[in-house]
Amino acid sequence: MLRSLRARVAAAAVVTVALVLVVAGGLLLRGDAVQRGEELDTALDRRVDALSAGDLQDLPTDGDRRGPHHRFPRGDEFVARVLDGDVVTAGHRDAGFLPAGEQLGFDTVPGPGGPWRVRTAAGDDGTLVQVAAPLSSVNRGAFETRRRALRLGLFGLLLTGLLGWAAGGVALRPLSQLTAAARRVAATRDLSTRMPPRAGPAEVDAVADSLDVMLGRLEESAAGTTTALEASRRFAADAGHELRTPLTSVRANLDALARNPDLPPAERARILADVTREQDRLVGLLDALQALARGDASPPPPEPVDLAEVADAAVERIRAGHPGLAVELAAGHEDLTIAGSADGLRIVVDNLLLNAARHGRPDGTVRVRLERDGADCVLAVDDDGPGIPVPDRSRVLERFARGAAAAGPGSGLGLALVHQQVRLHGGTLAIGDSDLGGARISVRLPRAGRSPRR
Template sequence: MILRSLTARVVLGALLVVTAVLIGGGLTIVALTEQRDRRDADADLRRFAGYMTPGVAGVLGVGPKPPPRYVLRGSRSPGSGELQLFDREGRPIARLPAPPPQAGGTGNGPPPASPRALVDAFNSRGQSSTPAGQIVFVRALATASGRRLTLGSVPRGFPAMSVHPGGRTVSADGKLWRLMVVRAPIGVTVEAGALAQSISARAAHLRTIVIWTGAAGLLLVIIGTVITSRAALRPLRELAYQAGRAQGTEDLEVKLRVPGQPREVAVLAAELDLMLSRLDDAVAAREAALLAARRFAADAGHELRTPLQSVRANLDIANSEEANAEQRRLALDTAALQSDRLSRLVDGLQTLARGESGLVAVAADVDLGDIADAAVFAARTRHPEVAIDSDLPASGPVVHGDADGLWRVVENLLENAARHGRPGGHVRLRVSANGAHAEILVEDDGPGIPAVERERVIGRFARGRDATAAGSGLGLAIVEAEARRHGGTLTLSSSELGGLLARVTVRS
């Protein structure tokens, strides 16, 4: 199952990490505590076995005869000095640990070397509570003679006594036992045994504490993580709300990035703003294309009706049996002229629709100077009677756009100036770079256009009131649409030559 909630994922991740830490830490604490208790128990058993060793040795008949005397040397406080065993001549026989401080009695020496005294010493000292628990039995073995001695109660089926010094844990009679073996240099091995239940009980108690503490810690982690994660994710919820509001209102210009957002959320909001901006541009371009298509259909239906009717009428005359040869020739010539007009009109409408759609079909780096030079050559060929001058740089400016669309801009400006300027007049073209834009200026010495009409003549099928030359009225509309498609504008003003100055800027 995949968690879809980010809060749930954060909580689960934190829970797993904290659980692993608590389990690892708890196991380490329990293990170290149990190890420390076992070490303390071993030290206690070792002291008690050492304390019992001289008496056990005497009972087993191990050591020099007559019985040695015992002298406590070192600190006078019990448990802090050492026991040394001497013979009658004062020569040291053995060095033994001092009696344990927690044992009963006066602690001024080991138990007497008699069975009764040894049993009394075991009962008075061994049955007291120790870190290892209650010492239940002591077993001893004389190395040379093999004689054995047992004090206390050894459970049935208990493992045999080990002769290897050190501690070990065994299980017998359904209980855990801790054993400590001490081998004395005088030829006796003593083993002290105690119930290890206290160690296990303390470990179990500690495990219980760790478990409940860990559970409480996990609960606090869950609560804290939920609170902090919800607080941390609040900016995302606000971002989702803003995005939903934008979707509900279909307002793609809304800004999702607001001051005070965390850096990560601000980056996401900025990317979403950029995406919405691109979507807004795409929607605007689509609407412009649809509008251009609708206008193309409307204009085509309106503007093509008259030429088509004229062509049809002239063809009817040419096919009429009543028309003479001259009338038929004139009708066919008129139909051909109307057909050319139809072709130019359709081309102009297509170009205008493409420009108004705002879509650049093939965008590339284009040398505007080369395009202008070729357009001047073509215009001079069409209008040899007009003096067309050009002021072009040696190279550039370079713009990123549609070469065909830019060609139509220059061509229509030159064609408009040559047709509507002074007959046999002067037309001048200049191309230059102006910062982040390139400029195309075409001016003539004709009658120009009054300032009050300049905005109107940029529209579709609009012509100046004093225009006498033939035309479709689409030239300046095409130029304005292509300029806008290339991130620029078209402005009309008065020329120094006396006529009209058309200025087009396009984005470099």
């Protein structure tokens, strides 16, 4: 079985042409045989008409019936005779095989060397005229015609096969280019490779489009897998780096309690309180690292989220956790719906408020403002702390980075979490100075129905 598509195309062309040649050749050969038979009958008719008119000069008479066979103008042999009743009045001796002449018209009878075609007609003087010619001449001509047709047919099939092979190569060239491109992808594992420009048949272009779609999906899947692995590695590295200090502190405090079972109650209580603080710090640090890892891996599908509701709930939580802090919320009645993740936006607002509460003045003021600015929603959080120096404003957005003026507790992950979620939502973050004396962190997010920034 042919495995090459090009060979199959050439073979199909040869088979098709062969079937056409067989049918057409059969019809042509049959027509040629009929035509040759008609030409022989016409020649016999002419000869019979001449003999019927009394032109007997070429026929041997009673005394000499051994004359040579006559030939028609086209070169075929014939024999003839004239009958008067049962008596042959003129004719060739070799015409003795002819029938008695009871039936007028054409007939085919056996004779020397094979069948003969006989024409019997009534003469003007009441005699019968018979002329016969061997059908071997017709058969020889038909055989020569068949032989020439066979030679031409074989040559035509050979030419068809060569042309089919060449045409198949041209037609399948786009498919060969697709195969080469697919092999390059397999060899280089570069999923960003795309199929060559479309210039072939519609069917090949459809295959190329499908391959491009498949490669695009594989590229996205591979990128997601790489991102998830990188996030896992980064989480493990960050956790190992940042958990070492609090775990060391907890271990030191527990060793102190184990070595000194007779510590005064006040000292024991102080050490246990320190262990509790470190444990809380560990939990908060792990939560932040997990949130960062989830954001690095794959963001959840977007959904409509009312940013005003998220901010209002976050303000209530920060007020409950910091009773002495004055938190002001200013939000109008405008539509502040964001297309994003409710959990991600909650991380943004919670960490901005917690950052302002930690780095502002004790029992100070935090101001939260929500507004629409064109096609964006803007969230601004102001505090009354020392602010963030200009040289530190880009660095504090990195993981485990803290400003030079930061004095409160913290892991250095809060603003990194905020920055990550803002980018995932297609927004921007800016750090400036607040009229309260501290820092102002502004977040600009596209409203629902608007394309995010890239």
